[in-house]
Amino acid sequence: MATSLSSSISMQARVSATTTRFCLHKPTSIFNNGKANLSFTLQRPIPARLAISCAVKQETVEKVSEIVKKQLSLAEDQKVTAGTKFTELGADSLDTVEIVMGLEEEFGITMAEERAKEIATVQHAAELIEELIQQKTA
Amino acid sequence: MEEEKKFVGGWGKGNKMGERRPEDICWKERWVDVGSAVRLLDLSAMSQMQRSFSIDLPSLRLPSRRETHLWYILPDEVKSTSLLKRYSQLLSQTEKDRVDQMRGDELKKNALLARTLVRTTIARYQTNEAVDPRSLMFKKNMYGKPELDWQNCNVQPLHFNISHTDSLIACGVTVHVPVGIDVEDKERKIKHDVLTFAKRFYSADEVNCLATILDPEAQRKEFIKLWTLKEAYVKALGKGFSAAPFNTFTIQSNPGGYNLCKTSEITANPLEETKKCNGGWKFALLELADSHYAAVCTEDDQADEGAPMRVIVRKTIPFVEDQLILKEYFCN
Numbered sequence: 001m002a003t004s005l006s007s008s009i010s011m012q013a014r015v016s017a018t019t020t021r022f023c024l025h026k027p028t029s030i031f032n033n034g035k036a037n038l039s040f041t042l043q044r045p046i047p048a049r050l051a052i053s054c055a056v057k058q059e060t061v062e063k064v065s066e067i068v069k070k071q072l073s074l075a076e077d078q079k080v081t082a083g084t085k086f087t088e089l090g091a092d093s094l095d096t097v098e099i100v101m102g103l104e105e106e107f108g109i110t111m112a113e114e115r116a117k118e119i120a121t122v123q124h125a126a127e128l129i130e131e132l133i134q135q136k137t138a
Numbered sequence: 139m140e141e142e143k144k145f146v147g148g149w150g151k152g153n154k155m156g157e158r159r160p161e162d163i164c165w166k167e168r169w170v171d172v173g174s175a176v177r178l179l180d181l182s183a184m185s186q187m188q189r190s191f192s193i194d195l196p197s198l199r200l201p202s203r204r205e206t207h208l209w210y211i212l213p214d215e216v217k218s219t220s221l222l223k224r225y226s227q228l229l230s231q232t233e234k235d236r237v238d239q240m241r242g243d244e245l246k247k248n249a250l251l252a253r254t255l256v257r258t259t260i261a262r263y264q265t266n267e268a269v270d271p272r273s274l275m276f277k278k279n280m281y282g283k284p285e286l287d288w289q290n291c292n293v294q295p296l297h298f299n300i301s302h303t304d305s306l307i308a309c310g311v312t313v314h315v316p317v318g319i320d321v322e323d324k325e326r327k328i329k330h331d332v333l334t335f336a337k338r339f340y341s342a343d344e345v346n347c348l349a350t351i352l353d354p355e356a357q358r359k360e361f362i363k364l365w366t367l368k369e370a371y372v373k374a375l376g377k378g379f380s381a382a383p384f385n386t387f388t389i390q391s392n393p394g395g396y397n398l399c400k401t402s403e404i405t406a407n408p409l410e411e412t413k414k415c416n417g418g419w420k421f422a423l424l425e426l427a428d429s430h431y432a433a434v435c436t437e438d439d440q441a442d443e444g445a446p447m448r449v450i451v452r453k454t455i456p457f458v459e460d461q462l463i464l465k466e467y468f469c470n
Contacts, residue, residue: 071329078241090245092303094322094365097339101330113339114380 056082056126064125067102071095082123093117103129109136194457195271198262200294201313205448206434208319209259210308210426211251213244216455222247224457225254228271244304252302255309258456260286263311264293281378299373306430315437318374320366321430324359332361340364341388341401364389366433367396367421374419374435389421395469396421420447422468427453434468444470 065080072089074080080089086096100116103109103125109132119125201207216222226234229250237249257271275287288295297312301321310319328335332354336345344364351357367389372382388399399415422434434449451463 085239088239088241088245090241090304093369094326094328098329098335101335101338113383113385114378117379 056123056130060126060129061122063106064103064122064129067106068099068122068125071099071102080122082126083121085121086119099125107133109133195258195262195268197264197268200263200265200296201311201450202448203314203439204420204436204442204445205312205450206317206422206436207311208308208424208432208434208449208451209255209311209454210306210321210432210451211255211454211456212306212427213248213251214305216247216251221455221457222250225250228257229253230272248302248304248307252300252307254456255307255454256298256300259309259311259454260293260296260298263296269293279376281376281381283373283376283378301369301373301432303430306427308426308432310434312436315439316374316376318370318372318376318435319432320369320373321426321432322362322366324362324425324429324431326362328358328361332357336361339384340368341385343388343390343399347391363423363431363433366431367423367435370421370433370435371398371419374437390415392470396423397470420468420470422447422449422466424449424451424464424466426451426463446470 061082065084068074068084068086068089068091069076069078069080072091072095074089078089086099091099096117096119097113100111100119104111107129109129111128111132115128119128198207226237229237233253237246237253240246240249254271257274260274261269261271273291274293275291276284277287279285284300286293286296286298295313297315297317298309299317299319300307300309301319302308303321303323303326305323306321308319308321310317333345333349336348340348348357348360348364351360368384368387371387371389372379372384375382386401388401390397390399397415398419398421418438420436420438424432424434426432434447436447438444446467446469448465448467450465453461453463
């Protein structure tokens with residue numbers, strides 16, 4: 001049975017004390033002689049923030065989309081996906097900042113202004129949110 | 139100065155801008171700019187394409203030092219599908235693709251008008267020959283600010299900056315110094331509480347200033363004005379958002395105008411913020427079309443420190459008409 005890789009993988013790695021998320025861009029399943037679990041041994045320490053595009057939770061993407069739609073007063077049926085750019089929806093910098101405030105309230109996080117203003121897509125927002133939640137709970 | 143039929147290019151001075159030239163079949167002029175230079179064209183020596191651009195996009199005198207030219211389009215005034223089609227023919231493929239990515243017809247139209255405004259306006263400031271707006275090339279500085287790639291396309295080195303809302307698209311042009319502009323609908327409603335928003339993003343002094351305004355509507359308007367001024371500064375600076383987070387500088391409102399105060403982080407007493415309000419940047423805040431606030435920010439040229447900024451505002455429909463709105467000096 002195919003399982004989402006991000007939930008079935010177990011890692012053994014020499015990492016620094018901070019938690020590191022390691023996930024692939026798309027959920028895929030990997031089978032190793034019929035065994036569904038894999039272990040990784042990493043040869044070198046992973047930096048605290050790994051710059052790999054992560055598969056974010058669908059739930060996060062949906063919550064972000066809701067907040068974006070509300071801020072920009074979009075119709076309920078307006079299609080907003082992970083890859084949707086805020087500018088394509090007509091958001092300007094003031095909208096982006098208000099969206100960030102909405103996200104901060106919803107998820108109980110605080111974003112640095114510079115990073116917040118650079119958020120271009122729903123995916124970016126979701127990734128940043130999950131990273132900040134991780135840091136909070138680490 | 140007399141017009142000579144065989145004249146081959148060049149500039150002449152005179153009050154002829156307001157007069158209709160025989161070649162101006164599609165050009166409407168509603169204003170007279172006294173003392174501006176007039177371009178004498180030898181149309182017979184030009185190609186069909188150049189002739190069309192010369193007629194339909196009359197050239198402009200460059201902004202002088204300390205001057206910002208502010209152009210704007212009201213999308214509601216542009217309805218002709220043939221005109222919009224003509225505009226789309228001016229765009230590069232990348233620009234056309236970006237217009238197509240916008241969600242919805244109105245957003246697509248506004249994106250088209252924004253690129254049209256930039257290309258046609260800049261093309262008109264070229265002093266040697268009529269420039270095809272399509273031929274202009276743009277690049278980004280190392281922080282991502284769009285700039286005219288003037289070296290690669292043999293045109294005047296101008297600075298420009300655009301800003302738009304649903305109902306107004308604006309472009310600022312300067313020659314000697316970088317410029318940043320920002321426009322906002324005066325009636326724009328903030329979905330969060332204004333002071334909560336300000337405490338989160340603005341400087342302490344700005345929050346204190348806003349807190350003294352008791353009428354919520356007046357407070358909201360001041361908030362919007364501050365937003366446009368702060369955005370205009372960051373855009374003029376052109377170094378990306380991280381170079382000037384909003385809470386590291388204050389726009390001070392004085393009887394004479396607006397001033398920039400930078401909060402220094404390096405201070406003997408960590409609880410005290412030292413502020414430097416000695417300028418370095420000029421600001422102007424205007425109202426456009428009775429519906430928008432527009433902020434303009436330019437770098438203060440050391441030679442001009444303290445001198446007021448002159449702003450010339452024109453409303454335009456490219457290929458159709460210009461309307462002079464105002465010429466005003468803004469002090470600091």
